[in-house]
Amino acid sequence: xxxxxxxxxxxxxxxxxxYHPGFRPDIEGLxxxxxxxxxxxxxxxxYFGGGYVGVDVFFVISGxxxxxxxxxxxxxxxxxxxxEFYARRARRILPAAGVVLTVTGVAAYLVLPPLRxxxxxxxxxxxxxxxxxxxxxxxxxxYLLASRDASPVLHxxxxxxxxxxxxxxxxxxxxxxLIAGRHRLKAITFGVLAITAGSFALSLHWTxxxxxxxxxxxxxxxxxxxxxxxxxxxxxxxxxLTRALRHALLWSGLAAVAGSTVLFDESTPFxxxxxLVPTVGAAAIILAGTGLSPVPDPARRQADExxxxxxxxxxxxxxxxxxxxRPERRPFGGPLRTRPMRAIGRLSxxxxxxxxxxxxxxxxxxxxxxxxxKAVATVAAALPAYLxxxxxxxxxxxxxxxxxxxxxxxxxxxxxxxVPVVAALLLGSAAxxxxxxxxxxxxxxxxxxxxGLTVEPGAAGMxxxxxxxxQDFPPSAGCEIxxxxxxxxxxxxxxxxxxxxxxxxxxxxxxxxxLKPIADRRGWSLEVLVKPGCPLPRLTVVDPRLGRxxxxxxxxxxxxxxRLVGGAKPELIVISTLGFYPGDPDWAAVxxxxxxxxxxxxxLRDTPSPGFDVPACLSKALNGSGSADRRTIDxxxxxxxxxxxPARFIGGVRVVDVTDVLCPGTTCPAVRDGVVxxxxxxxxxxxxxxxxSPRIERHLELLRVIPPLWREVWRDDFTGPxxxxxxxxxxxxDLGTCYPGCPxxxxxxxxxxxxxxxxxxxxxxxxxxxxxxxxxxPDGRWTSGxxxxxxxxxxxxxxxxxxxxxxxRLPKMNxxxxxxxxxxxxMLGAPFRATYTDWPGAGEVDIMESVNxxxxxxxxxxxGTLPDGPCKESSGGLSSGEVPCADCHxxxxxxxxxxxxxxxxxxxxxxxxxxxxxxxxxxxxxPQTWARTTDHGFFxxxxxxxxxxxxxxxxxxxxxxxxxxxxxxxxxxxxxxRN
Numbered sequence: 001x002x003x004x005x006x007x008x009x010x011x012x013x014x015x016x017x018x019y020h021p022g023f024r025p026d027i028e029g030l031x032x033x034x035x036x037x038x039x040x041x042x043x044x045x046x047y048f049g050g051g052y053v054g055v056d057v058f059f060v061i062s063g064x065x066x067x068x069x070x071x072x073x074x075x076x077x078x079x080x081x082x083x084e085f086y087a088r089r090a091r092r093i094l095p096a097a098g099v100v101l102t103v104t105g106v107a108a109y110l111v112l113p114p115l116r117x118x119x120x121x122x123x124x125x126x127x128x129x130x131x132x133x134x135x136x137x138x139x140x141x142x143y144l145l146a147s148r149d150a151s152p153v154l155h156x157x158x159x160x161x162x163x164x165x166x167x168x169x170x171x172x173x174x175x176x177x178l179i180a181g182r183h184r185l186k187a188i189t190f191g192v193l194a195i196t197a198g199s200f201a202l203s204l205h206w207t208x209x210x211x212x213x214x215x216x217x218x219x220x221x222x223x224x225x226x227x228x229x230x231x232x233x234x235x236x237x238x239x240x241l242t243r244a245l246r247h248a249l250l251w252s253g254l255a256a257v258a259g260s261t262v263l264f265d266e267s268t269p270f271x272x273x274x275x276l277v278p279t280v281g282a283a284a285i286i287l288a289g290t291g292l293s294p295v296p297d298p299a300r301r302q303a304d305e306x307x308x309x310x311x312x313x314x315x316x317x318x319x320x321x322x323x324x325x326r327p328e329r330r331p332f333g334g335p336l337r338t339r340p341m342r343a344i345g346r347l348s349x350x351x352x353x354x355x356x357x358x359x360x361x362x363x364x365x366x367x368x369x370x371x372x373x374k375a376v377a378t379v380a381a382a383l384p385a386y387l388x389x390x391x392x393x394x395x396x397x398x399x400x401x402x403x404x405x406x407x408x409x410x411x412x413x414x415x416x417x418x419v420p421v422v423a424a425l426l427l428g429s430a431a432x433x434x435x436x437x438x439x440x441x442x443x444x445x446x447x448x449x450x451x452g453l454t455v456e457p458g459a460a461g462m463x464x465x466x467x468x469x470x471q472d473f474p475p476s477a478g479c480e481i482x483x484x485x486x487x488x489x490x491x492x493x494x495x496x497x498x499x500x501x502x503x504x505x506x507x508x509x510x511x512x513x514x515l516k517p518i519a520d521r522r523g524w525s526l527e528v529l530v531k532p533g534c535p536l537p538r539l540t541v542v543d544p545r546l547g548r549x550x551x552x553x554x555x556x557x558x559x560x561x562x563r564l565v566g567g568a569k570p571e572l573i574v575i576s577t578l579g580f581y582p583g584d585p586d587w588a589a590v591x592x593x594x595x596x597x598x599x600x601x602x603x604l605r606d607t608p609s610p611g612f613d614v615p616a617c618l619s620k621a622l623n624g625s626g627s628a629d630r631r632t633i634d635x636x637x638x639x640x641x642x643x644x645x646p647a648r649f650i651g652g653v654r655v656v657d658v659t660d661v662l663c664p665g666t667t668c669p670a671v672r673d674g675v676v677x678x679x680x681x682x683x684x685x686x687x688x689x690x691x692x693s694p695r696i697e698r699h700l701e702l703l704r705v706i707p708p709l710w711r712e713v714w715r716d717d718f719t720g721p722x723x724x725x726x727x728x729x730x731x732x733x734d735l736g737t738c739y740p741g742c743p744x745x746x747x748x749x750x751x752x753x754x755x756x757x758x759x760x761x762x763x764x765x766x767x768x769x770x771x772x773x774x775x776x777x778p779d780g781r782w783t784s785g786x787x788x789x790x791x792x793x794x795x796x797x798x799x800x801x802x803x804x805x806x807x808x809r810l811p812k813m814n815x816x817x818x819x820x821x822x823x824x825x826x827m828l829g830a831p832f833r834a835t836y837t838d839w840p841g842a843g844e845v846d847i848m849e850s851v852n853x854x855x856x857x858x859x860x861x862x863x864g865t866l867p868d869g870p871c872k873e874s875s876g877g878l879s880s881g882e883v884p885c886a887d888c889h890x891x892x893x894x895x896x897x898x899x900x901x902x903x904x905x906x907x908x909x910x911x912x913x914x915x916x917x918x919x920x921x922x923x924x925x926x927p928q929t930w931a932r933t934t935d936h937g938f939f940x941x942x943x944x945x946x947x948x949x950x951x952x953x954x955x956x957x958x959x960x961x962x963x964x965x966x967x968x969x970x971x972x973x974x975x976x977x978r979n
């Protein structure tokens with residue numbers, strides 16, 4: 001057998017060669033080295049930037065010890081019991097892990113915001129099931145998830161890797177031993193060599209292509225366990241190592257681990273070839289103490305013997321001692337076998353489990369901590385670690401009752417898994433309960449100018465719901481190419497031959513829903529050329545997912561520029577990129593090729609970067625009832641000076657900057673006018689981008705890089721002093737109860753009010769709004785106001801479109817106190833003004849009507865003849881029916897009608913906040929009637945009537961409960977045309 005040294009000493013020749021476990025004080029001390037480096041790294045202590053290598057040391061130790069245990073059983077009996085093996089593992093690891101997971105979950109419930117608590121509940125669940133490493137692989141390899149706050153159980157990834165190793169390794173060695181028979185040790189050696197080499201090759205590949213996968217995945221870490229296993233397999237030969245060589249191995253191994261700790265940092269590509277240094281160093285340290293006679297450990301002897309009743313047994317604290325061992329009783333291990341190091345080694349597992357939740361949850365409650373505070377917190381975590389060691393880990397591990405049968409140990413382990421799983425499910429349901437039902441809501445309408453983000457400044461609530469905000473991505477995800485891709489696909493949205501090109505990284509991609517409507521309205525296509533994490537200017541960056549220089553970014557940039565320069569020219573190129581890349585960006589390398597195209601180039605200035613998980617912060621404001629605490633929302637704002645990237649001046653490039661609306665004043669709010677602005681720590685929600693579309697469109701029009709969509713031909717914003725009259729150049733009054741000559745009494749609809757020009761009925765309110773208010777006199781008479789535009793020539797151009805719109809807030813009332821109110825915004829055909837008798841043939845377009853304080857509005861066309869005809873006048877005209885609008889009495893909403901001669905058939909369309917609510921087409925009537933109705937000028941009308949046919953038809957009319965003086969407010973009225 002190759003594992004027995006040739007010509008062993010005579011004193012050992014009579015002994016059966018094999019593997020016999022014994023206690024290794026130096027390995028206990030090595031555990032201390034491993035845990036101290038990890039703890040110092042997580043505490044951000046200077047000169048411990050590579051302290052993460054302590055995990056590699058743990059993996060080598062586990063591979064050595066576990067393989068040694070299994071080899072001992074194989075050498076003794078030719079096999080071993082899987083049940084006993086897993087029972088020992090369950091007692092050793094799962095109870096302490098279960099306690100930490102459960103307590104961490106409870107602490108997270110007290111400290112973390114609901115959305116982060118929900119994430120933590122999933123993390124606890126996957127950690128309890130020992131698959132946490134794959135959960136974190138999915139998060140870390142996703143560019144859009146990697147920036148989230150650290151999980152308080154992130155460190156459980158390494159425990160998951162170990163458990164997966166145990167799950168596979170023991171059955172694998174057992175199968176090989178049973179199949180290979182007398183050649184089992186040779187077969188095991190070859191198997192371990194093959195697995196170690198294959199895993200190392202995979203680690204190198206993944207390190208070059210996806211460092212989080214290489215770092216966290218068990219297949220790319222198996223080689224480190226395998227290296228420890230190879231040390232165990234060569235243990236019989238280690239008896240021939242001289243003491244000088246052992247010291248050389250020990251100190252060179254310690255130097256390798258210490259050097260890695262000091263010289264490595266987070267920018268070191270890892271694991272890869274760099275992991276060889278601490279891994280081989282740990283193997284050298286273990287090999288230095290291998291082949292010596294077992295050293296008795298009085299502190300363990302009694303507990304170990306109680307485990308099986310037949311003396312010391314394999315365990316993770318034990319090491320293989322060879323059957324051909326020389327007598328060697330002199331202490332070995334240098335500083336590793338000192339009492340303090342061994343004490344820390346015994347505490348290492350529990351301390352490792354406790355330190356990270358303490359640091360993360362403390363930061364969650366207090367904010368970022370300095371390294372001295374983190375260090376103190378890490379040291380303090382030794383207290384719960386010690387309690388866990390004394391009260392949970394050792395009592396269950398060495399319990400005579402549990403060790404009597406494997407089924408008992410397995411049951412204890414199962415219970416230790418079930419408890420945190422149940423806790424995780426309870427935590428998740430609690431978080432969901434607090435956040436409430438994330439029901440999607442319609443997007444607000446963005447303002448094209450002014451200080452407000454939307455046309456409804458100051459709107460409350462949060463759209464999208466914070467839970468939905470995290471998934472509020474632009475619908476162009478397939479265009480944001482993977483990490484290693486260097487050529488963008490043909491991402492062209494729309495069918496127009498002319499196109500707009502969006503170019504940059506993910507901070508360019510976030511503008512998709514702002515630019516696509518702009519392109520759509522002009523019949524253009526939108527081309528998307530986006531690579532996440534890749535700065536648009538030439539700049540050397542290290543990608544954290546690759547752990548190396550992002551060479552693919554440079555290749556993609558070159559390929560994309562060549563593609564643009566060599567292809568058909570776009571109408572406009574819009575560029576954007578993250579503004580916080582380190583270094584000095586070389587813009588000329590990108591802009592010069594683009595300028596050769598001789599097309600407009602616009603730089604969308606980068607948006608603020610809050611630097612934290614904004615949806616998680618906002619979730620703290622939720623209370624499960626659908627409402628949110630405004631003060632808590634305000635605490636999620638960030639100072640403008642720290643959130644804004646530096647302004648860039650790029651020669652030959654126009655700039656669109658929406659900073660003032662994103663950061664009004666000294667802070668950048670997380671929610672503006674009810675819109676949740678960020679989906680993570682820096683990217684806009686798709687909702688926010690869409691709301692910003694009208695503003696960006698206005699900027700682009702003013703820069704003259706896109707043709708104006710509409711040409712405004714008339715507008716009134718009702719500016720003027722309070723109680724003053726509206727502009728006489730724009731408006732005139734209809735007075736009395738009928739048109740001149742009184743062709744139809746009571747305005748032809750049975751209204752009961754008298755229209756006046758009194759400022760008590762019609763006036764400006766001093767806030768840029770017109771107020772029209774009906775008033776009741778003591779004798780029951782009603783007066784109100786009715787304005788018509790002076791101009792009566794508003795008309796769609798041949799083959800074009802006319803749009804008439806107004807921003808209105810209906811009188812604040814309800815069905816009880818609003819009976820009889822009939823506010824309206826409408827227009828009549830100019831021919832009617834000649835005789836006031838050509839109705840409905842001259843055409844009437846009622847853009848907005850509402851009656852009796854009901855939560856709804858109507859849109860209607862009148863045309864043709866009376867009493868009936870093509871427009872169904874006997875039943876009220878071609879009406880939309882009542883369109884629900886519950887907040888039209890409390891909010892300004894935009895109502896519009898478009899007469900469109902550019903389509904076939906021609907159309908009249910009605911809109912509420914740009915949402916089409918009604919349509920009438922020319923093919924619904926004969927051509928003569930359509931032409932008489934639409935093909936002429938119109939004049940506009942604003943009024944609030946009292947009583948009449950429509951209120952009566954809807955079950956109302958003025959009553960004693962009807963209130964007087966509730967105004968309809970008009971923010972603006974405009975007429976625009978598009979050719």
